[in-house]
Amino acid sequence: MKPKAPMPEERSTEGRFAYEGLDRVIHERARLSVLTSLITNARGLTFVDLKQLCSLTDGNLSRHLQVLEKAKIVEIVKGHDRNRPQTVCRITASGRKRFVEYLETLEQVVLDAAKVAENESVSGLLRGLNPSRV
């Protein structure tokens, strides 16, 4: 049998920084933008609004909305306004739930990173992260 001495390093660090809450569907720059836009506008936003808010190209936005809709994170209603097609997007209830869980993980990442090992200085969230002695 193997002794396998419990090294001082190993104090339940298994997956300490794995962040499984970082949902792949959400953890993508463009989609993160879209969802942040939508969660702050629960009444919904149009395709054109989103395109502007997120600085996305038409094709790009279209693709990401498809992904989010398929995942039931947003719902898309195609209608018309002033005789022009108008796509309105809203975040769904389950989408909101998933997004909030994701955000909680994000917050944890920021908090973990702000901890900076030897706990030199933990003032404002990100204070203390700049050049420290190597």
Add this chain to the structure above:
Amino acid sequence: MKPKAPMPEERSTEGRFAYEGLDRVIHERARLSVLTSLITNARGLTFVDLKQLCSLTDGNLSRHLQVLEKAKIVEIVKGHDRNRPQTVCRITASGRKRFVEYLETLEQVVLDAAKVAENESVSGLLRGLNPSRV
């Protein structure tokens, strides 16, 4: 010429939620894990440490470390310990800088999302995000 009435909607919202600070090299679950591990352990971590901390497979970690090294975000020193190969990883100065910038953007995302449009309740960072009337 076009009148182009300044709609009430448009108050410098261009790219409001674009988050260009979300560096593609960093904004990836596995690499985000690795960097958070490394920034909290400025002295460096071994391949095996990282594998455990981030719950990554060997191949996966190897690949991501290559990407991070090529981007000069981490430096990798291959040595030996007790006659076995040992890879030690450290975050570089510029890597730290880029990562901190990234984290600042992340924090902004969380803050923006916490704002929830009608500013119903902005207490704890993520309080107020749960089911609100649609």
Add this chain to the structure above:
DNA sequence: CTGATTTACTTTGCAGTGCAAAGTGGAATT
């Protein structure tokens, strides 16, 4: 009325990438 332009998307094509399974090389063990 016809052709051109604009608006609001959708589709296509490809380069890039995350991931796991398989591979490598050297120590230690049998």
Add this chain to the structure above:
DNA sequence: AATTCCACTTTGCACTGCAAAGTAAATCAG
């Protein structure tokens, strides 16, 4: 000498983000 174990690396593929091209309907120009 052969096998096992450890610490990685390489390979292969399925997926995906992205932009360029395409589509459809309304509006405008002449």
